[in-house]
Structures are given as structure tokens and as C-alpha cells.
Amino acid sequence: MGINPRHSVLFEPIKIGPVTLPNRFYQVPHCTGMGHALPRTLAAMRGMKAEGGWGVVCTEYCSLHPTSDDQPFPFASMWDDGDMANLAAMADAVHAHGALAGIELWHGGSYVANLASRQPSIGVRSMPSREDPVQSRRMDKADLRAFRTWHLAAAQRAKAAGFDIIYVYPSHGYLVSEFLSRSLNERTDEYGGSLVNRMRLFRELLEATRSAVGDRCAVAARFAANGHGEEHLSVEEARDLLGLIGHLPDLWDLVIDDYYEEMGSSRFYSEGHLEGRIAYARALTGKPVVSVGRFTSPDTMVRQIKSGVLDLIGAARPSIADPFLPKKIREGRYEDIRECIGCNICYAYNYRGSAIRCTQNPTMGEEWRRGWHPERVPTGASGTVLVIGAGPAGLEAAHILGKRGYTVTLADAAKEAGGRVSRESRLPGLREWSRVRDYRLQQLAKLPNVSLYLDNRLTAAQVREFGADDVMLATGARWRRNGLGRSCPVPIEFPAEALVLTPDDLMDGRVPAGAVLLYDDDNYYLGPVLALLLARQGARVCYVTSAPRAGEWSKYTGEQDRTQRQMLEAGILIRCNETLAAFDGHAAALHCIYTGNAAVQAASALVLVTSREPNDALYYELVGSAGVESGARILRIGDCLQPSIIAAAVYSGHKAARELGSIAPSAALRDRVQIQK
Numbered sequence: 001m002g003i004n005p006r007h008s009v010l011f012e013p014i015k016i017g018p019v020t021l022p023n024r025f026y027q028v029p030h031c032t033g034m035g036h037a038l039p040r041t042l043a044a045m046r047g048m049k050a051e052g053g054w055g056v057v058c059t060e061y062c063s064l065h066p067t068s069d070d071q072p073f074p075f076a077s078m079w080d081d082g083d084m085a086n087l088a089a090m091a092d093a094v095h096a097h098g099a100l101a102g103i104e105l106w107h108g109g110s111y112v113a114n115l116a117s118r119q120p121s122i123g124v125r126s127m128p129s130r131e132d133p134v135q136s137r138r139m140d141k142a143d144l145r146a147f148r149t150w151h152l153a154a155a156q157r158a159k160a161a162g163f164d165i166i167y168v169y170p171s172h173g174y175l176v177s178e179f180l181s182r183s184l185n186e187r188t189d190e191y192g193g194s195l196v197n198r199m200r201l202f203r204e205l206l207e208a209t210r211s212a213v214g215d216r217c218a219v220a221a222r223f224a225a226n227g228h229g230e231e232h233l234s235v236e237e238a239r240d241l242l243g244l245i246g247h248l249p250d251l252w253d254l255v256i257d258d259y260y261e262e263m264g265s266s267r268f269y270s271e272g273h274l275e276g277r278i279a280y281a282r283a284l285t286g287k288p289v290v291s292v293g294r295f296t297s298p299d300t301m302v303r304q305i306k307s308g309v310l311d312l313i314g315a316a317r318p319s320i321a322d323p324f325l326p327k328k329i330r331e332g333r334y335e336d337i338r339e340c341i342g343c344n345i346c347y348a349y350n351y352r353g354s355a356i357r358c359t360q361n362p363t364m365g366e367e368w369r370r371g372w373h374p375e376r377v378p379t380g381a382s383g384t385v386l387v388i389g390a391g392p393a394g395l396e397a398a399h400i401l402g403k404r405g406y407t408v409t410l411a412d413a414a415k416e417a418g419g420r421v422s423r424e425s426r427l428p429g430l431r432e433w434s435r436v437r438d439y440r441l442q443q444l445a446k447l448p449n450v451s452l453y454l455d456n457r458l459t460a461a462q463v464r465e466f467g468a469d470d471v472m473l474a475t476g477a478r479w480r481r482n483g484l485g486r487s488c489p490v491p492i493e494f495p496a497e498a499l500v501l502t503p504d505d506l507m508d509g510r511v512p513a514g515a516v517l518l519y520d521d522d523n524y525y526l527g528p529v530l531a532l533l534l535a536r537q538g539a540r541v542c543y544v545t546s547a548p549r550a551g552e553w554s555k556y557t558g559e560q561d562r563t564q565r566q567m568l569e570a571g572i573l574i575r576c577n578e579t580l581a582a583f584d585g586h587a588a589a590l591h592c593i594y595t596g597n598a599a600v601q602a603a604s605a606l607v608l609v610t611s612r613e614p615n616d617a618l619y620y621e622l623v624g625s626a627g628v629e630s631g632a633r634i635l636r637i638g639d640c641l642q643p644s645i646i647a648a649a650v651y652s653g654h655k656a657a658r659e660l661g662s663i664a665p666s667a668a669l670r671d672r673v674q675i676q677k
């Protein structure tokens with residue numbers, strides 16, 4: 001099928017300044033956890049997006065000088081000729097597929113602590129860094145002059161490296177936005193006071209960048225259309241600014257002031273949620289506008305363009321989940337689109353200082369290291385494979401095995417496919433997670449060599465009798481009922497009459513009423529989400545966590561504050577820094593993690609969200625307790641091998657299926673600096 005005329009507007013070339021974009025698909029700057037540290041990995045990953053049809057592919061935040069060093073986060077850098085050569089590899093990889101390369105020059109200002117460079121950070125006034133006991137140095141006129149020189153030098157290097165679009169970045173609390181701030185900027189000279197003065201530095205950077213590189217490169221500005229909060233830059237001032245200098249850049253990349261709302265997870269925000277705050281800017285500036293909104297629906301994209309909100313469809317996550325999204329739309333292959341589920345796992349791993357990964361796209365970040373392509377797998381395989389369990393691991397494995405040419409039987413004990421994804425996506429806020437299942441079921445439906453048998457619990461005897469050449473066990477894991485977990489290495493014994501439930505019980509519909517204590521020692525999303533389910537069904541919920549805040553790990557996905565707010569608004573009592581010691585059916589004994597002091601919390605039911613037990617009994621029946629059986633080719637994948645996040649289960653299924661039958665499973669390359677002899 002060819003391009004649907006309804007969507008053809010998405011494939012029109014667009015001119016911005018001196019460059020012409022091949023289409024309207026624009027990968028905005030996004031973190032990768034690769035940055036300056038993994039240049040080959042980065043170039044291959046960005047190149048893959050260009051191959052998939054993105055008309056523009058940008059870097060992540062790219063430091064322009066050592067006074068802006070975001071260690072331990074793997075930011076990109078354009079400090080010297082070495083950086084220039086590494087980023088040129090990215091620009092080349094993007095150009096190889098006819099796309100344009102953009103670079104987001106960034107200075108963190110007071111926000112960064114410069115842990116690696118050990119240079120004093122600089123700011124409009126001396127302010128504490130985000131996390132460390134470090135304050136910035138107040139910039140004087142000489143610093144301003146130096147800063148403009150660094151920005152210019154970085155822009156010139158970016159041009160020499162082959163970049164086509166060069167950013168000025170006055171938002172998200174970084175250096176240039178400090179100058180815009182009414183409260184941070186106390187200067188009494190021409191850089192402080194009135195809006196015109198506060199935006200002087202921004203204006204100078206736009207003008208200098210344009211005159212230095214504007215003959216060949218477009219200049220883009222990334223700006224929060226709703227201002228930076230009343231105390232910094234009000235919505236009205238943001239409008240005034242766009243009215244005054246809207247004509248200066250070639251492109252406005254519009255964001256909003258709250259980063260965690262901008263890249264809002266699907267638990268809290270829906271597709272296109274920024275529209276109301278950015279829609280005004282295009283008419284005001286008369287310049288092309290790009291913005292994001294977790295766009296995966298071509299109809300929504302077209303509507304944003306036709307209604308005059310956007311000229312370019314900005315995407316970070318949709319391009320991560322499906323680097324081939326534009327090509328699939330162009331070819332009318334809508335059912336092949338791997339839609340982002342809005343879980344923000346991609347962002348979390350940058351925050352953890354490691355390379356990006358994605359729940360939906362297991363090849364993300366593996367393009368260079370393992371040579372994985374998101375759309376191609378080795379074909380021509382023969383033989384039969386039995387995959388047991390149709391959760392994310394089993395579905396992904398069956399799908400990839402099927403594409404490779406194996407004859408695949410996928411069996412699941414449940415009446416529906418999807419395993420934990422189907423069960424969890426019925427919980428509050430997790431509906432979009434069902435896309436993990438739906439994409440794979442759609443792919444399986446196209447593969448006549450894969451058969452799916454639901455409502456089929458297999459025993460070891462049946463597996464042996466089936467006689468497949470290879471067996472993959474994707475039987476998942478179940479939540480423990482004995483309190484075992486991070487904070488509790490010894491099982492807790494509960495009296496038989498006490499109502500002690502697990503997340504599996506709740507997902508099976510056993511939702512207790514009355515006073516319920518939910519104990520969270522897992523500390524990601526499930527505890528808070530189940531607490532919400534209980535509260536919405538009328539229980540009086542006390543949420544107890546061993547962590548300092550509710551759903552602590554979700555700080556990495558940018559969801560922690562919303563999580564806690566949502567729970568408080570639902571009337572849930574939150575108790576932090578306490579572990580569970582006992583529960584007798586009427587009250588729980590809790591211990592303070594610092595003092596060990598005991599406290600009592602009345603409850604008639606206890607829900608334990610602590611840790612999981614792999615469902616590996618069938619595996620050991622098949623391979624024997626020693627773990628091996630000669631001649632058997634039996635593999636565990638997903639949670640059955642290692643309980644983890646859904647992204648890990650998909651990855652595990654993908655890797656096993658891609659590598660099945662290989663003589664040497666793909667040895668991963670290592671991207672690192674090597675000493676030259």
C-alpha cells in the first residue's frame with residue numbers, strides 16, 4: 001500500500017532558513033545515556049532513525065564548554081576537535097539516509113556541578129546546583145563575553161562537523177533561561193531588569209549564531225511557550241518575547257516550563273497534551289514551529305498541521321519506540337507501527353547513567369553494539385520452537401522466531417495473551433501499556449508459521465511429548481506473599497487467618513475493602529497504582545514504603561512527584577522510611593528504618609508489593625534439578641529467568657529469538673576510548 005492522501009501533507013519538504021527538510025518528521029533533541037561517552041553507539045542509533053524516515057535527527061543536550069558538565073549524566077559535548085570528530089560521525093550517519101542533523105548547544109549554568117571538569121559553574125547569580133553542595137559563580141561582563149565566544153566556537157565546530165540545524169537553548173532552567181528570569185536575574189545593567197534587557201543574551205546568541213553559520217545552517221530556538229513560571233518568566237512575558245524576537249530564529253522548537261509534564265508519561269498525560277499552550281506561537285512568530293506530544297497517530301499529526309499548531313511533528317519517544325514510524329506511515333503500514341506506551345523507561349536509563357533502552361523497541365541502543373536492526377532479523381531458519389507463556393517475553397520471542405522462519409507454537413495457560421501486560425494495563429493509568437501486547441499480536445497474525453494456543457497450561461510431560469526442537473519458557477513470575485524483598489531478607493510468617501494479598505490477587509479481582517495497608521518494598525509504579533485502585537474502590541488505604549517517598553524509583557521516569565500528588569489527592573495515607581515487621585490480621589507492626597522504633601498501623605488487610613518468585617518449576621522439571629539435561633534445548637526468558645521491568649522481558653525474548661541457533665551468539669562490541677600505541 002502506498003501513501004494515504006490524507007497523510008501526504010506529512011511528507012512535504014519544508015524549508016527552514018537555508019536548509020530544506022525532506023519531510024515533517026522531526027526527532028527533537030533527546031537524552032540517550034550515550035552522549036560523549038559512546039560516540040559509535042550514538043551515531044548508529046541516530047542513523048537508524050534517519051533510515052526509518054525521520055527528516056531531521058537531533059543530538060541530545062550538547063554541552064558547549066567544560067563549565068557545563070553534567071556528570072554523572074552522559075551528556076553530549078562540543079568542547080574541542082575530538083568532540084567535533086565524534087559528532088561528525090553522527091551527522092554523517094544521519095546524512096547517509098538523506099536526513100538533516102540538528103545539534104542542541106547547551107549550557108547548564110547554575111544547574112550543573114561540573115563534577116568531571118572541576119571548573120566553577122557560572123550563573124546569572126550565585127545559586128546552588130541541582131544536587132551537589134556547590135554554587136555557581138556570578139557572571140560579570142567578561143564572563144558574558146567569554147560565554148558568547150564559547151557558544152560561537154561550538155556553533156562553528158557544529159557547522160564544520162556537518163550539522164544543518166544549530167540550537168540556542170533558553171529554557172528548562174539552564175543558563176540562558178536564568179537571564180530571562182525576573183527573580184534570578186538581579187542585574188542592573190543592560191542584561192537585567194526589563195524583559196528586553198533580560199532577553200538580550202538570548203537575542204545576541206541568536207544573532208551571532210546566524211551571522212556565523214547561518215549561510216549554511218538553520219538556527220533553531222528551544223523555548224517554553226508558557227514561560228518559566230510566574231516568578232521567572234510569566235506566560236505574558238513569553239508571548240511578548242515571541243512577539244519581539246519571534247522572527248530571529250529559523251525555527252521555534254516549543255516546549256513548556258515543566259519538563260516532567262512535557263515528556264509526561266501516559267499514566268498522567270495523553271497524546272498531544274501540549275497543544276493548548278503552544279498553539280498561539282506560530283501565528284505570532286511567523287516562523288515554522290515544531291513541538292512534541294507523544295504523537296503516534298498520523299491523523300493527530302495531520303490535524304496539528306492543518307489546524308496551524310505545528311509545521312513539524314516533533315518526537316523523541318515515538319522515534320525511540322519506532323525509528324521507522326515515518327516510513328510505515330508513508331507505506332500505509334499502520335498496523336506495523338510500534339507505538340510508544342509512554343512509560344518513560346527510555347528517560348530513566350539516561351538518569352541511571354546508562355545507554356537508552358525502550359520497552360517497545362528492544363533494538364534501541366543495540367544498533368552498533370550488536371548490529372541489531374529494528375525491522376530486520378536474520379531469516380531462513382528452520383525447525384520447531386515451543387514458546388510457553390505469551391507475556392511480553394514470549395510474545396516478542398514468538399514474533400521474532402516467526403519472522404526468522406521457525407515453525408512456532410506459542411501456548412499460554414491464560415484465556416488472553418499478554419501476561420502481565422494485559423493484567424497491569426487494566427490498572428489505573430496503565431491502559432496504553434497494552435500496546436506491548438497489541439503490536440506483537442498484530443505481527444503474529446501475519447505469520448502463518450506461528451500458532452497461538454490460549455487456555456493451555458502445559459505440563460512437563462506435554463512439553464516432552466510435543467517434541468519441539470527448542471523450547472523457550474516465558475512463564476513469568478508471581479508476587480511473593482511472605483514479605484521477602486529488598487528490606488526483608490527473611491520471610492515473615494503471617495497467621496493463617498490474616499488477610500494477606502499480593503498484586504496478583506488484586507489483579508485477579510480480589511480487592512479488599514475497609515482499612516487496607518499496602519506495603520511497598522518494590523518502590524516503582526505498581527505499589528502506588530494498586531493503592532490508587534484500592535482507594536478508588538472505596539478502601540481506606542495506608543501506603544507504607546521502605547523508601548523516602550512513594551514510588552521512589554519513578555523519579556527516574558519523571559513520575560514520582562505526580563505519583564505522590566495523585567495518591568495524596570486520593571486520600572491515601574503515606575508513611576515513608578518504615579519496614580513491615582508483622583501483621584496479625586488487625587494491625588501491622590512497622591519499624592523505622594533509621595531508629596528501629598516500632599509503630600502500629602491498624603488494618604484488616606495487608607497487600608504486599610515486595611518482590612517476585614520466578615515461575616521456573618516447569619523449567620526445572622524439564623531440565624532436572626541440576627539445571628541441565630543432555631540434548632535438551634530449553635531456555636528461560638523474561639521474568640521466569642530474571643524478574644524485572646517489562647522492557648527487560650521484551651529484550652530477553654528478542655535476544656533469545658534473534659540468537660537461537662547461532663553458533664556464536666552476538667558478542668557485543670564495546671564502545672570506549674582506546675589508548676593508541
Ligand code: ADP
Nearest residue numbers: 389391392393412413419420458475476638639
Ligand atoms: P514475562 O514478563 O516474562 O513475559 P508474564 O508474567 O507477563 O512474563 O507472562 C507469563 C505467562 O506465562 C503468563 O501469561 C502465564 O499465563 C503463562 N504461563 C505460566 N506457566 C505456564 C504454563 N505452564 N503453561 C502455559 N502458560 C504458562
Ligand code: SF4
Nearest residue numbers: 340341343344346358
Ligand atoms: Fe515510549 Fe516507553 Fe519506549 Fe520510552 S521506553 S519510547 S516511553 S515505549
